[in-house]
Amino acid sequence: MEYTFNTFDKLLDICGSENKKIYEVMQEKEACDFELDINTVRNKVLRNINAMKSAVKQGLNSDEKSLSGLCGDDCLKLKEKYKKNKALFGSLYEKITLYALATMEENLRMNKIVACPTAGSCAIVPSVIIALSEEKNISEEEQINLLITAGTIGYIISSKVAMAGAVAGCQAECGVASAMSAAAAVQALGGNEKQIINAAALALKNILGLTCDPVAGLVEIPCVKRNVFLAIHAITAAELSLAGITSKIPPDEVVDAMLQTGQLMSPLLKETSQGGLAVTKSGIIISKELNKRN
Numbered sequence: 080m081e082y083t084f085n086t087f088d089k090l091l092d093i094c095g096s097e098n099k100k101i102y103e104v105m106q107e108k109e110a111c112d113f114e115l116d117i118n119t120v121r122n123k124v125l126r127n128i129n130a131m132k133s134a135v136k137q138g139l140n141s142d143e144k145s146l147s148g149l150c151g152d153d154c155l156k157l158k159e160k161y162k163k164n165k166a167l168f169g170s171l172y173e174k175i176t177l178y179a180l181a182t183m184e185e186n187l188r189m190n191k192i193v194a195c196p197t198a199g200s201c202a203i204v205p206s207v208i209i210a211l212s213e214e215k216n217i218s219e220e221e222q223i224n225l226l227i228t229a230g231t232i233g234y235i236i237s238s239k240v241a242m243a244g245a246v247a248g249c250q251a252e253c254g255v256a257s258a259m260s261a262a263a264a265v266q267a268l269g270g271n272e273k274q275i276i277n278a279a280a281l282a283l284k285n286i287l288g289l290t291c292d293p294v295a296g297l298v299e300i301p302c303v304k305r306n307v308f309l310a311i312h313a314i315t316a317a318e319l320s321l322a323g324i325t326s327k328i329p330p331d332e333v334v335d336a337m338l339q340t341g342q343l344m345s346p347l348l349k350e351t352s353q354g355g356l357a358v359t360k361s362g363i364i365i366s367k368e369l370n371k372r373n
């Protein structure tokens with residue numbers, strides 16, 4: 080079916096009038112746009128899920144540092160911590176935080192990850208979908224549905240805001256990934272289409288203005304830990320949405336606000352490493368040491 084939508088309102092209209100789920104609409108759109116059958120679309124999504132799982136598996140067992148030597152052993156530290164003291168919030172929380180660190184550390188080792196929506200924010204969606212799928216015994220078919228729904232959220236936001244820290248700050252990378260994950264989490268927990276989109280809006284509106292200020296220009300500090308925090312942020316948005324707590328600012332308007340916030344943001348805070356954490360005393364020392372080494 081040839082569906083055209085670039086707003087959440089329009090997507091919800093289609094879901095309502097066609098009596099379809101978000102992932103059904105999106106997979107049909109994708110099949111139509113790229114002249115594929117739906118099974119081919121779903122197999123492509125499954126390949127991405129499998130790549131995400133491989134990154135998690137590999138990352139959970141590695142302490143190889145990044146080329147800079149700044150990061151790479153945090154996942155193992157957290158794993159050790161959980162062996163001795165369980166997380167306060169239980170096993171889902173443990174898995175999400177570990178899987179997010181595992182994936183981001185694989186990214187900085189230059190190993191294979193799925194940019195989701197970007198490499199710098201690659202750990203949020205996988206950690207939420209994989210951890211929830213394990214904890215809730217979610218089938219492979221439903222995991223595909225979850226990733227398609229997450230992708231739909233990203234697709235709509237990207238029709239207004241380019242997903243790049245250099246364009247709109249980290250709200251357009253980790254923020255969008257958190258919104259995508261919140262949507263997937265609501266679906267995994269049985270929420271309806273409105274709740275799915277509302278969760279994305281809740282997640283997004285609470286990170287508006289998030290800057291991109293990577294130390295030494297590397298996607299390491301603060302990116303690695305930020306992925307962990309924003310994965311958990313997604314679960315909070317999902318829980319609120321499932322409780323019927325709605326964003327008083329409609330989802331499409333939240334995206335408009337994100338666009339405007341990105342435009343108002345100083346270029347110093349958009350991946351130039353000329354502001355924020357990158358120019359703190361310690362950020363500058365790290366940067367100079369790396370320059371000397373190179």
Ligand code: SF4
Pocket residue numbers: 199200243244245248249250252253290291292293297298299301302350
């Ligand atoms: S801080 Fe910048 S480089 Fe790091 S993940 Fe966010 S947008 Fe990407």
